[in-house]
Amino acid sequence: MKSKVLRIHSDDNVLVALKDLAAGESVFFEGTEYVLKEEIPAKHKFFMQDMQPQDEVKMYGVLVGKIQFPVLQGMRMSVENTKHAVEPYEFRPYNQGEWNAPDVSRFANRTFKGYVREDGRVGTANYWLFIPTVFCENRNLDVIKEALYDVLGYSVTDKYKLFTQGLLEAYNEGKDIRDFETLDISFAVNKKNRVFENVDGIKFLNHQGGCGGIRQDAAVLGKLLAAYADHPNVAGITILSLGCQNLQLQELVDEIKQRNPNFNKPLYTFEQQKSISEQDMVKQAIRQTFEGLTYINQFTRQEVPLSKLTLGVKCGGSDGFSGISANPAVGYTSDLLVALGGKVLLAEFPELCSAEQNLIDRTIQPEAAHKFIKLMRAYSDSAERVGSGFHMNPSPGNIRDGLITDAIKSSGAAKKGGTSPVVDVLDYTEEATKPGLNLVCTPGNDVEATTGKTASGATLILFTTGLGTPTGNPICPVIKVATNNELAQRMADIIDINTGPIIDGEKTIEQMGEEILEYCIKAASGEVTPKAVLLNQDDFIPWKRGVSL
Incomplete structure (x- = not known):
């Protein structure tokens, strides 16, 4: 029973x-x-x-x-x-002993089909990326997005347009439009063949930064945008700049070159205050981007080892089952990938509260352990200075579903990182270069965390949720993992994997962890498309390094 x-x-x-x-x-x-x-x-x-x-x-x-x-x-x-309440933590030299890695014989010699870049890094997708240096260019990005998406076949709103058209027709015919709401619109998708079959998408990093605020905000934004431009899932970039903003166009280009001195992707830049007209700039941006798309459409997927994967692990809309089903299962997936030579990124520092000592004890290099302590304490202090703190992290939804204290929420959240040794600790936007488990300093906020994790090099993100969330990312496919059967059934349009069978006793954490890795291999190969990608859930929020839990 x-x-x-x-x-x-x-x-x-x-x-x-x-x-x-x-x-x-x-x-x-x-x-x-x-x-x-x-x-x-x-x-x-x-x-x-x-x-x-x-x-x-x-x-x-x-x-x-x-x-x-x-x-x-x-x-x-x-x-x-x-x-x-939590126990205090302190530096202690690595004392985990020999790590008991999981059996990876099932995945020995397995590969995925990725996009191999000239520097040897491998993308799980092939995107063209539009970047504004300042929020003033967001409208121009929206205009370009509408033009390119509709014509080149990347729009996912056709079914809603058809639904609205149906409402209009019902209204004009004098019918009760409430009856029309009951119709199934899942089939009403105007299927368009993409012009560039090897280009997985054209993505746009609309944001609210680049000017105003403090200069440090613009500097951090520059590093973040440079990280996205250099990301292995990105094959080409178009940058739009106004001209007078804090984050200057040349500064962003310099940040890209500093991050990767051998950067050689197609990079087109436009500055509106130097253009003949807004119309001319938009037309030229579309024209050159179209040329760039024809170039990156020549890239095709190649078989590569699983060690080339960089997996970000994240939770959001957590519930009382998160630390019992989805997070431990993702943690086992993390351990499998680490044992296979891949990279795993565990972030959300406010949600590592109560797990600090365990992570410190698992950190191989003393310098990395001290860096973790410094980042955690500085983050905690900044929250307390404004009358908040990590203890205020659980949301009303978290509490309603059993996460009473931040220590409970965080102890369960940390399970996503598995049990492997910590090989490095990264500040916001720093790139993960070492195979193994890396800790990345980001807020716990869903979008800020996925934004930062992608900047550190995640090429896939496993996102566990007990309450449901539509969070995605423009360039890193986000895979949603439900903690319970009810959520997986009710929000099937956004959930990719269900770990509810763990709660029912039908499957073990290890079995689900292996199934999750199998899904990751298919997603990395383009054989399945996560729901967040299908729905163009392209959420992007830069962190200003203020208090964000």
């Missing part, structure tokens, strides 16, 4: 409800009967013993909170009776 509850770690003093449990219900676990004092919704936790104020609450084997007033065995953990 399927268990009703789960104890994640032997040191824990709370049990997780795997299904809705009624008040007064008796639950048996390891020979002990627990009579529930109140309703325990699925994903929430209840106490295994009576506890007093300041008693420590343990979950995932670590401190995640302290009791605020007396609670009884069988009562539900809540934001009222439990407050965030």
Whole structure:
């Protein structure tokens, strides 16, 4: 019979409800009967013993909170009776010992079909990228996007245009348009053959920076945009600049060359204040980009080893099952890829709270461990200076679904990084160059984190979610992994993989981890297209290094 509850770690003093449990219900676990004092919704936790104020609450084997007033065995953990608490952390030399890598025999000699760039890096996609140096050029990018998408076959809005056309026709015929809402529009897609079959997309990095604010913001933005231009998933770039902004066009070009002295992709630049007219600049940008597209359309996929993959791991819209199903499964996928010689990027520093000591102990080089400590403490201090802190990270949705403290949320989030040694620690926009698990400093915010992870070189991102989120990225395919069956069924239009069978006891974490890697291989090869890519969910938000949790 399927268990009703789960104890994640032997040191824990709370049990997780795997299904809705009624008040007064008796639950048996390891020979002990627990009579529930109140309703325990699925994903929430209840106490295994009576506890007093300041008693420590343990979950995932670590401190995640302290009791605020007396609670009884069988009562539900809540934001009222439990407050965030974590153990202090400090530098300790690497002491993980020999890593027990997973069995990768199933994936030995496996390959994926990627785009091999001249510098040896491999992309999972072949994109043309438009970059504005300043928000003033966003409208011109929108005009160009509309022109290119419709004509060259990259639009995904046709079904909604047809739906709107149908509403108009129903209205003109005097029909009740509410009846039209019930029609299935999933079939109403105007299928267009792409003109350039080997160009996976034309992407646009609209943003709100480049001028105003402080000069440091413009400098960081320049490094971020340069990282995207140099990304292995990008084959050519068009840059639009106004001319008077803080982030000067030449500064951005210099940042690209500094990041990669051997940069040789097609790069077209246009400055509006030096143009004859806006119309002329837009026409010239379209003309040269079209020429560039004919060039990069010659590139084709080649068989390459899995060691050429760089996998970003991210969670968003997390729930009480995230740290039990999707995140550990992705963590096992991470360990598989590390064992195969690939790179894994674990970011979201506010969501590594409570996992710091474990990560420090797993960091091979002392310099990297000290860098991690410095970045974490500076980030935490900056939040506390404005009256916030990592403890304020869980969102209302997180809390409703069982993530009561940041330590609980973060302990589960860190599971995405698996168990392998940490080979490097990277600040925002720094490129991952070492095979293995890399820590990347980004906010926990979904889009800011995926934006930063891509800048550090992720060529695929595994994004776990328990509540559902439409987050994507312009140039790095984002694969959505659901934590539970209900979400996977209800939001099937955005979910790619379901780890709900782990909760049901039908599959193990290891089995799901292998299935996830199989999907990654297909996605990296262009054999399957993640939903976020199909829907053009191209979210891009630069981090200004302010307080963002």
